[in-house]
Amino acid sequence: MVARVEVSLIAELGEPEFVDEMVDLFAELTSEQVRELRSALDQGDATAVLRAAHKWKGACLAMYATTLADVADALENQGRAGQLDSAREAFNTLEPLVADTLSQMRNRPGPSDA
Secondary structure, X not given: OOOOOOHHHHHOOOOHHHHHHHHHHHHHHHHHHHHHHHHHHHHOOHHHHHHHHHHHHHHHHHOOXXXXXXXXXXXXXXXXXXXXXXXXXXXXXXXXXXXXXXXXXXXXOOOOOO
């Protein structure tokens, strides 16, 4: 699966330095949420999976990280349904998707290049 990121929209969020800060904050939040999801899955806590995924989904949508938002949505729904095996499968797809998403965000064209 290839990560979809609306990089042209990210570039429109503001000045490049501001957008760089937003991407850095998103990277930090993503790292934190992935740790929370891993912990929740390790503990078999479906409610914690739902909460962490819901919080992260909002950040993904705000940063136009559509593939990560889709995975977060799936994790949220699986947590709600108590489907931890399915949630673990979805979680296992995250590492390369997160890396690809952050790479696209950091290497985005400027507003005049889009």
